[in-house]
Amino acid sequence: MTIDSCQKSCNLTTNPYFGVARGTECFCGKKIHHMKNDLHYCHRRCPGNPTQICGGKDLMIVYEQPAALVKTSIVKLEGCFFVAEQPDNRYIRSSSESMTIDRCYEDCIDLVYRERPTYFGVENRTRCICQFTVMSTNNVYLKYCDNKCPGDPKQICGGPRLAVVYEHPK
Structure with missing residues (x-):
């Protein structure tokens, strides 16, 4: 526990x-x-x-609980994670001033040629991150990932160097 x-x-x-x-x-x-x-x-x-x-x-x-967690059966919330300043090649990013969790999910599928990465998330409101592993030691309290998504203020989209991360369905 x-x-x-x-x-x-x-x-x-x-x-x-x-x-x-x-x-x-x-x-x-x-x-x-x-x-x-x-x-x-x-x-x-x-x-x-x-x-x-x-x-x-x-x-x-x-x-x-943060008021704006994604309530969908498609993805599973993993938590809030620190993001490295210089991410390695496991990360594929997109950026949008109208970012939502749903848009990031779709961007990750498109960016990797329909091969779904294991995890995806949004950092600092606008940056979508697609990755194949999550380092559990980088996990922080979810309350620190409370920036509202510009494309849907009911969703949370991480924070500075923090990403709210979800797992794709198996």
């Missing part, structure tokens, strides 16, 4: 909140039902990432 793995699980729902509790439990919900406690009572480390806190004994840390 990590905060990110819980968030990814809850991305499959339309619930605006997710939470981690007791070190190993993940919850998704539409409302926060209980009163707020002091964070110092939450001290259980996440087994999947001991640098993160996954709640406490009978206590949950609650997070709000």
Whole structure:
């Protein structure tokens, strides 16, 4: 269990909140039902990432989902990732002042001659990235990839040197 793995699980729902509790439990919900406690009572480390806190004994840390995640059955959200300044040849890019997640998805298919790369994402609102691998060590909290897509402000399109990344269907 990590905060990110819980968030990814809850991305499959339309619930605006997710939470981690007791070190190993993940919850998704539409409302926060209980009163707020002091964070110092939450001290259980996440087994999947001991640098993160996954709640406490009978206590949950609650997070709000970004409002504009893509809700589609075609792709699976992988998360928010740092992008190298000088990407290697695994990356194929396009750029548009009217970028959306859907447009990036289509651009990646077109750019690689109908051979779908494993992952695609948008960096800093306008740059589409198509790639075949994702380095999980470059993963950061999704809240940092919250720039709105210029072509659809209901979608998020990364941030400076950060890309919101999706996996193509198998």
